[in-house]
Amino acid sequence: MRTRVLCVVRERHSSPVSRTMSAGERMRSLSPELSPAVTLPRLAGMQSLQDGSASTSDTLRLAELSESLKLARQAREQQAVAEHIQAQLVTASFAEYYARRQETPRQGEHQSPPNGAAHQQLRNEMPTKQRAELAQPVIESALPPQADGVTSRRRSSTVVTGENVNAALAVATATMDPSPPKITAQEDSDIGMQSLLETESHALLILQFSDTGSAIMRTDLSRTDLLDECRNDIDPHRMSSSTRKLSKSTSLGQLAELEREPPAHSRSHNAAAGALGTASLANLHLRDLRYLQGSAILNETSKYSVFSAQIY
Amino acid sequence: MRLLQGVSDHHIMPRRGALVVSLGIVNVVMTHRNAYFVVPDGADKAQILKNSLDSNFYTVNVLEH
Numbered sequence: 001m002r003t004r005v006l007c008v009v010r011e012r013h014s015s016p017v018s019r020t021m022s023a024g025e026r027m028r029s030l031s032p033e034l035s036p037a038v039t040l041p042r043l044a045g046m047q048s049l050q051d052g053s054a055s056t057s058d059t060l061r062l063a064e065l066s067e068s069l070k071l072a073r074q075a076r077e078q079q080a081v082a083e084h085i086q087a088q089l090v091t092a093s094f095a096e097y098y099a100r101r102q103e104t105p106r107q108g109e110h111q112s113p114p115n116g117a118a119h120q121q122l123r124n125e126m127p128t129k130q131r132a133e134l135a136q137p138v139i140e141s142a143l144p145p146q147a148d149g150v151t152s153r154r155r156s157s158t159v160v161t162g163e164n165v166n167a168a169l170a171v172a173t174a175t176m177d178p179s180p181p182k183i184t185a186q187e188d189s190d191i192g193m194q195s196l197l198e199t200e201s202h203a204l205l206i207l208q209f210s211d212t213g214s215a216i217m218r219t220d221l222s223r224t225d226l227l228d229e230c231r232n233d234i235d236p237h238r239m240s241s242s243t244r245k246l247s248k249s250t251s252l253g254q255l256a257e258l259e260r261e262p263p264a265h266s267r268s269h270n271a272a273a274g275a276l277g278t279a280s281l282a283n284l285h286l287r288d289l290r291y292l293q294g295s296a297i298l299n300e301t302s303k304y305s306v307f308s309a310q311i312y
Numbered sequence: 313m314r315l316l317q318g319v320s321d322h323h324i325m326p327r328r329g330a331l332v333v334s335l336g337i338v339n340v341v342m343t344h345r346n347a348y349f350v351v352p353d354g355a356d357k358a359q360i361l362k363n364s365l366d367s368n369f370y371t372v373n374v375l376e377h
Contacts, residue, residue: 207349217351226341226348233343234329284327284341291323292341292350295334 200224200286204293223289230284 204226206218221229231238325332331342339350 205351205353207351209347209349211345229346230330230341230343230348233345284330284332288325288327288332289341289350291325292332292334292339295336295339 223286223293227284227286227289234284 200223203219203222206221206226207215208218209215322336323332323334325334329343333340333342341348341350
């Protein structure tokens with residue numbers, strides 16, 4: 001019906017726009033899918049029809065169609081603005097989250113994104129290219145710093161494509177996680193030193209002055225060896241240290257013998273025991289040397305510097 | 313009882329035929345033949361100590377004779 005009316009109008013005014021428009025084209029031009037560059041001249045042409053003697057219903061219909069077109073165009077613009085704002089929010093959220101993780105990586109380890117579901121939703125909604133752009137600086141910062149130009153060129157040429165961006169994000173997150181605490185070599189050596197001290201086999205640093213005034217630095221004496229040397233000095237008649245040299249793996253029985261108090265018997269008994277090499281006249285014991293060494297270790301840092309200053 | 317004592321205290325412990333001296337900076341077991349100075353591990357000033365004690369020994373020997 002209305003198509004027929006327009007046909008009448010076309011016959012009367014014979015405008016170039018209306019002459020070239022068919023009924024289907026006209027309906028398509030009024031639909032919101034067409035671009036304004038096409039529809040606006042056509043509407044202008046139709047508007048020109050209102051100047052003439054078009055019917056009132058036709059004029060009302062044209063006004064109604066132009067109004068609906070305007071509303072559709074406004075809705076499309078609002079939708080574009082909303083998408084742009086959403087993309088900006090997602091970008092800002094990811095940038096802030098990863099910047100916070102970079103600043104405090106240890107705290108970030110226990111820190112999840114503000115809400116996990118929303119974070120996952122943002123990751124899903126974020127365009128792939130945008131996620132790749134976000135992941136690139138995170139991966140670059142997660143890599144160890146290199147000074148050589150080759151490595152920097154290689155790193156700068158690293159491209160995170162859209163397909164592997166999730167894997168790249170996972171790699172970056174795993175790289176930033178701190179490794180579990182390990183036992184250092186220093187702690188290991190301390191443990192070994194402690195066990196050596198407990199078994200009395202740790203070599204002491206000893207400065208030995210003889211009665212003739214000669215001095216030698218000895219590092220081949222353990223605490224048990226030093227005790228043996230001292231007892232040989234005290235009781236020269238006891239068995240020589242060369243035959244009674246304690247091995248490195250000193251047994252507990254030998255240690256007990258060294259710790260044992262000499263019997264408070266007669267001198268003749270002690271002489272007989274000394275001849276057998278099982279006892280000594282000296283009441284110098286291993287605990288005395290332990291005390292001596294413990295005092296030396298304790299005063300190593302606090303008083304040795306004072307001592308060296310006094311020497312100067 | 314001796315194990316309960318603080319090792320920071322200074323002690324001279326006489327033993328039969330030996331003297332154990334713990335004076336903090338000087339830790340030595342002295343017999344009539346030798347004097348064993350226990351030097352802390354890593355003490356790089358031990359050579360200075362040796363030279364100083366060498367000269368003192370020399371001085372004492374000269375004075376005695």
